[in-house]
Amino acid sequence: MTFTSVERRWITATMEAFAHEGAPGLSPRPGEVDWLGTVEAMYLASNPRGRLGVRLGVLFAGLAPLWTLTALCTLPGLPLGRRTELLSKLLYHRWFAVRGLVLLLKLAASFALLGVRAVRDRSGYDRAAPQVRKRHLPVLTRAVA
Amino acid sequence: MGAYTIEDEGDFVVVGTGAGGATAARVLSAAGRSVVLLDEGPRLKTEDRPRALLGAMTSAFRDFGTTTTRGTSPFPLLQGRLVGGSTAINSGIIWRLPEDVRREWVERYGLSELADEAGLARAFDTIERELEITETSDEVLGNNAALMALAAEKLKLPGKVISRNAARCKGTAQCLQGCPGEARQSMDVSYIPRSLAAGARLHDQARVDRVLREGGRAVGVEGELVERGSEGRSRGRFKIRAKRGVIVAASAVQTPVLLRRSGLRGMVGERFQAHPGAAVVGRFKDPVGMGFGATQGYEVPLRDRFMKLESLSMPPEMLGARLPGAGPAWQERLGQLDHFAQWCVLVRMEAHGTVRPTLFGTGSDAAVSFTPTALDMRRLREGLTTLCRMMFAAGALEVYPGIAGLPPVLKDLSEVALVEGYDLKARHLNLMASHLFGSACAGKDPARSVVGEDLQAHALPGLYVMDSSVFPTNLGVNPQHSIMGVVYRAAERLAA
Ligand SMILES: Cc1cc2nc3c(=O)[nH]c(=O)nc-3n(C[C@H](O)[C@H](O)[C@H](O)COP(=O)(O)OP(=O)(O)OC[C@H]3O[C@@H](n4cnc5c(N)ncnc54)[C@H](O)[C@@H]3O)c2cc1C
Ligand code: SF4
Numbered sequence: 001m002t003f004t005s006v007e008r009r010w011i012t013a014t015m016e017a018f019a020h021e022g023a024p025g026l027s028p029r030p031g032e033v034d035w036l037g038t039v040e041a042m043y044l045a046s047n048p049r050g051r052l053g054v055r056l057g058v059l060f061a062g063l064a065p066l067w068t069l070t071a072l073c074t075l076p077g078l079p080l081g082r083r084t085e086l087l088s089k090l091l092y093h094r095w096f097a098v099r100g101l102v103l104l105l106k107l108a109a110s111f112a113l114l115g116v117r118a119v120r121d122r123s124g125y126d127r128a129a130p131q132v133r134k135r136h137l138p139v140l141t142r143a144v145a
Numbered sequence: 146m147g148a149y150t151i152e153d154e155g156d157f158v159v160v161g162t163g164a165g166g167a168t169a170a171r172v173l174s175a176a177g178r179s180v181v182l183l184d185e186g187p188r189l190k191t192e193d194r195p196r197a198l199l200g201a202m203t204s205a206f207r208d209f210g211t212t213t214t215r216g217t218s219p220f221p222l223l224q225g226r227l228v229g230g231s232t233a234i235n236s237g238i239i240w241r242l243p244e245d246v247r248r249e250w251v252e253r254y255g256l257s258e259l260a261d262e263a264g265l266a267r268a269f270d271t272i273e274r275e276l277e278i279t280e281t282s283d284e285v286l287g288n289n290a291a292l293m294a295l296a297a298e299k300l301k302l303p304g305k306v307i308s309r310n311a312a313r314c315k316g317t318a319q320c321l322q323g324c325p326g327e328a329r330q331s332m333d334v335s336y337i338p339r340s341l342a343a344g345a346r347l348h349d350q351a352r353v354d355r356v357l358r359e360g361g362r363a364v365g366v367e368g369e370l371v372e373r374g375s376e377g378r379s380r381g382r383f384k385i386r387a388k389r390g391v392i393v394a395a396s397a398v399q400t401p402v403l404l405r406r407s408g409l410r411g412m413v414g415e416r417f418q419a420h421p422g423a424a425v426v427g428r429f430k431d432p433v434g435m436g437f438g439a440t441q442g443y444e445v446p447l448r449d450r451f452m453k454l455e456s457l458s459m460p461p462e463m464l465g466a467r468l469p470g471a472g473p474a475w476q477e478r479l480g481q482l483d484h485f486a487q488w489c490v491l492v493r494m495e496a497h498g499t500v501r502p503t504l505f506g507t508g509s510d511a512a513v514s515f516t517p518t519a520l521d522m523r524r525l526r527e528g529l530t531t532l533c534r535m536m537f538a539a540g541a542l543e544v545y546p547g548i549a550g551l552p553p554v555l556k557d558l559s560e561v562a563l564v565e566g567y568d569l570k571a572r573h574l575n576l577m578a579s580h581l582f583g584s585a586c587a588g589k590d591p592a593r594s595v596v597g598e599d600l601q602a603h604a605l606p607g608l609y610v611m612d613s614s615v616f617p618t619n620l621g622v623n624p625q626h627s628i629m630g631v632v633y634r635a636a637e638r639l640a641a
């Protein structure tokens with residue numbers, strides 16, 4: 001097992017706070033996304049420093065209610081809305097390390113979510129769009145100016 | 146067999162199958178030399194390359210992109226680790242070695258043979274013909290690039306359609322995952338098969354750990370057969386003997402590591418350079434549809450300002466992570482993933498760094514130190530400011546500059562002044578670099594360079610370096626074609 005049971009709970013609590021089930025916009029359906037499997041795959045493919053980064057990110061996020069003096073509990077102890085609020089703040093934290101490591105977890109959430117074909121289809125990413133080129137750009141420069 | 150699972154021999158052994166190694170193999174095998182190619186990464190068939198980004202990156206990117214610079218604001222150095230090297234995950238943008246850079250190499254570094262104008266032009270002509278270099282067609286330009294063209298036109302910036310090695314591009318925007326129709330002529334579908342057809346042999350998942358010497362000459366390499374997907378488990382060791390030369394083309398990060406592990410010192414690992422960059426995202430009222438179009442179709446080369454702006458279509462997983470917020474605020478944006486454009490700036494940085502083997506790591510693990518200078522950061526800020534202006538000029542409703550300490554969302558053009566006036570530091574950005582140079586520089590003086598004009602190591606006859614680590618300076622343009630041109634010339638002379 002790559003992660004301890006505590007880490008696994010913190011990872012799940014973090015991922016679910018990034019992408020709420022049933023929220024407006026793009027939301028995962030129950031059981032649709034493999035959060036843990038994605039973080040584990042990223043971890044295993046990383047070098048030792050990268051792995052340390054994933055572990056530290058999980059630790060920062062899991063203990064965030066305590067070290068940010070938000071509440072006397074770990075992340076899973078906070079209601080979903082407050083978890084999200086806290087993660088949003090950490091993404092813009094003044095310390096580079098905190099921002100960077102929480103962004104790594106957000107990257108994992110994005111990989112997990114949009115890596116599911118059905119979710120990707122709902123995002124509209126692959127929807128055909130009318131071509132701007134035809135409407136606005138009669139001539140394109142084809143040589144270095 | 147003894148201690149080795151694989152033993153082999155050739156006139157030349159080539160370590161690394163990216164832009165440099167594959168080109169060397171192409172020239173030497175065509176000249177009738179026997180070539181043994183080695184790569185740490187696997188040989189992946191196009192149809193076996195995963196399309197979802199998680200699988201694509203775990204199978205083809207070195208350490209999932211977690212090789213970072215050291216220091217207080219580390220950033221990733223992206224590299225491919227598969228047969229084809231970084232060319233198998235790149236966008237296929239093609240630029241010849243700029244004339245001002247070529248002249249500097251001749252005049253300041255004395256490389257008149259290596260950077261000979263007529264010889265290089267001939268090499269570029271051949272490569273351009275063989276790799277089907279052409280400008281991106283209107284049909285597959287895509288809106289991400291077309292919007293950038295529109296912005297460049299409005300702001301009177303010197304933009305142009307990008308030339309690529311993908312004449313038959315269908316605009317799937319999947320270069321990072323490997324071109325599904327093999328339109329993009331990366332080394333794994335061009336010079337590697339061509340070399341194999343000419344008699345070269347390839348051993349993949351074979352990580353070279355040491356260059357072997359006998360009588361003061363490089364005579365071969367040895368290393369470990371590593372199994373990807375099972376945390377690099379060993380499948381045994383190999384030894385390859387080279388009758389005429391060992392060619393190291395493992396990239397500007399791994400080449401100096403291998404040379405140092407093989408006992409070379411001096412300038413090995415010094416003068417590491419790069420073109421780090423960052424991206425800006427804009428949201429548009431009408432759909433952009435980043436999922437269609439050449440991965441990179443339009444560029445604004447600003448060489449006199451040491452930067453280059455490019456349109457950059459990203460797979461949805463990466464684009465998603467780049468959008469601001471968490472929870473419902475993020476998800477609302479994710480629900481309109483066809484409404485975003487993304488463009489990036491790359492800076493020809495003046496900073497020099499170092500590359501060393503890691504203290505406790507094995508094989509090709511590298512410790513890279515690189516810190517942008519204050520001037521580099523000012524140039525980056527100018528590039529980001531220009532990109533934000535361009536986004537609004539193209540009609541963006543909101544722009545995400547991706548700069549810590551500034552609002553994550555700019556609502557109109559007047560707010561771009563915040564970017565322009567910001568005291569930007571590396572720690573405010575999520576930088577990345579994939580254009581890497583100069584850690585085993587070519588030059589005349591053995592005290593100030595690692596290899597000579599023929600790319601042979603001053604300190605070890607029979608050892609050649611043929612990748613971007615020999616470049617004495619960075620370029621300010623995308624490097625693949627310059628690497629291939631320089632290596633083509635050097636390999637031709639070696640084959641003669
Ligand atoms: C995402 C991305 C996009 C890019 N886009 C462009 C673009 O559009 N245009 C452009 O010009 N450039 C682009 N580049 C840069 C370009 O691909 C590289 O500059 C170029 O491929 C470098 O060539 P190289 O031969 O030095 O190294 P690489 O192509 O990286 O090849 C090195 C090879 O050596 C192998 N290797 C390393 N160590 C060992 C070892 N110890 N034993 C055995 N094998 C080893 C690696 O597995 C790898 O296959 C891009 C790069 C990336 C990562
Ligand atoms: S955009 Fe798609 S079709 Fe075009 S070269 Fe890249 S992967 Fe191939």
